[in-house]
Amino acid sequence: MSDExxxxxxxxxxxxxxxxxxxxxxxxxxxxxxxxxxxxEPAADDGSADYDExxxxxxxxxxxxxVGDRHNPEPTYxxxxxxxxxxxxxxDDEEMPLxxxxxxxxxxxxxxxxxxxxxxxxxLLWASQAIEFVWFNVFPYEVSEVPPPHVYHPLELWLTRIxxxxxxxxxxxxxxxxxxxxxxxxxxxxxNERKYYLAxxxxxxxxxxxxxxxxxxxxxxxxxxYFTYYAEGSAEIAYALGETFNLIITLxxxxxxxxxxxxxxxxxxMMGVTTRRWLAQKRLYFWAAFAGLSFMFTIDPTMMAxxxxxxxxxLLFEGTLFVLKWxxxx
Numbered sequence: 001m002s003d004e005x006x007x008x009x010x011x012x013x014x015x016x017x018x019x020x021x022x023x024x025x026x027x028x029x030x031x032x033x034x035x036x037x038x039x040x041e042p043a044a045d046d047g048s049a050d051y052d053e054x055x056x057x058x059x060x061x062x063x064x065x066x067v068g069d070r071h072n073p074e075p076t077y078x079x080x081x082x083x084x085x086x087x088x089x090x091x092d093d094e095e096m097p098l099x100x101x102x103x104x105x106x107x108x109x110x111x112x113x114x115x116x117x118x119x120x121x122x123x124l125l126w127a128s129q130a131i132e133f134v135w136f137n138v139f140p141y142e143v144s145e146v147p148p149p150h151v152y153h154p155l156e157l158w159l160t161r162i163x164x165x166x167x168x169x170x171x172x173x174x175x176x177x178x179x180x181x182x183x184x185x186x187x188x189x190x191x192n193e194r195k196y197y198l199a200x201x202x203x204x205x206x207x208x209x210x211x212x213x214x215x216x217x218x219x220x221x222x223x224x225x226y227f228t229y230y231a232e233g234s235a236e237i238a239y240a241l242g243e244t245f246n247l248i249i250t251l252x253x254x255x256x257x258x259x260x261x262x263x264x265x266x267x268x269x270m271m272g273v274t275t276r277r278w279l280a281q282k283r284l285y286f287w288a289a290f291a292g293l294s295f296m297f298t299i300d301p302t303m304m305a306x307x308x309x310x311x312x313x314x315l316l317f318e319g320t321l322f323v324l325k326w327x328x329x330x
Contacts, residue, residue, distance in 0.1 A: 108181075112176050119169035149240070208257075215252045215255040
């Protein structure tokens with residue numbers, strides 16, 4: 001039996017006529033063409049013979065909803081908006097020159113400074129009464145036993161008045177700052193992000209007021225009681241007006257910022273920046289950061305003020321995590 005092809009002339013004839021080998025009928029196992037064997041059973045039709053690659057691209061999926069073409073490897077994303085390169089963008093987002101951004105930012109900061117200056121000017125009208133009220137309420141004595149303030153240089157009283165009125169100016173400017181930041185970032189925010197940010201404006205003001213009240217009612221009395229106990233019996237206690245109010249204003253303002261921790265955590269989770277589980281796993285790093293910030297901004301040789309602030313920050317952090325777990329917000 002010969003091993004040569006069944007019919008070389010058919011192959012040569014096909015090449016001369018310009019046809020492709022795919023157009024010839026396949027040979028059976030005995031080497032004879034299928035047209036000469038009328039008893040051969042037709043091959044099972046799996047649908048592949050009717051498909052012509054010229055009819056269109058072959059679509060494939062990677063199991064995650066990404067559809068692509070076998071002949072064109074660049075995928076398409078049918079569920080996304082094709083605003084810019086196939087990625088969805090905020091509805092009001094538009095390109096602006098850098099100079100316009102800087103000009104808008106300067107104007108908005110000017111509005112914040114204007115409100116802060118107005119609050120400071122109003123505070124100067126009642127600065128003396130505010131100093132007297134704070135002085136007679138932060139010390140752990142009866143009103144008749146409170147040590148009088150000592151002034152050690154001529155401008156100390158006026159500088160203290162300016163500082164206490166500046167604290168009121170900060171309270172006036174804080175909500176304006178938050179709102180102006182929202183207006184500045186609004187074109188680049190999605191609708192759900194705008195909703196969260198607008199809800200954060202009054203919440204930020206309430207938390208700041210809560211931090212100041214917490215400082216005035218709890219932290220400052222504990223701190224000055226400790227100072228009194230620490231120095232009592234060794235020397236006559238004399239509190240300087242300027243130094244005392246520097247500590248009061250620093251602690252009050254810092255705790256107003258510290259009480260924003262729950263708000264920052266909630267916003268980060270709602271906007272998808274982080275998760276409660278991740279924050280819980282990294283809690284020791286946050287505790288260390290809180291301690292470092294408290295010792296950096298609340299300078300006290302006795303170390304009592306930084307410890308109180310650090311404990312407050314950790315309690316706010318852990319309390320927020322507990323509330324998020326309780327409401328099932330991961």
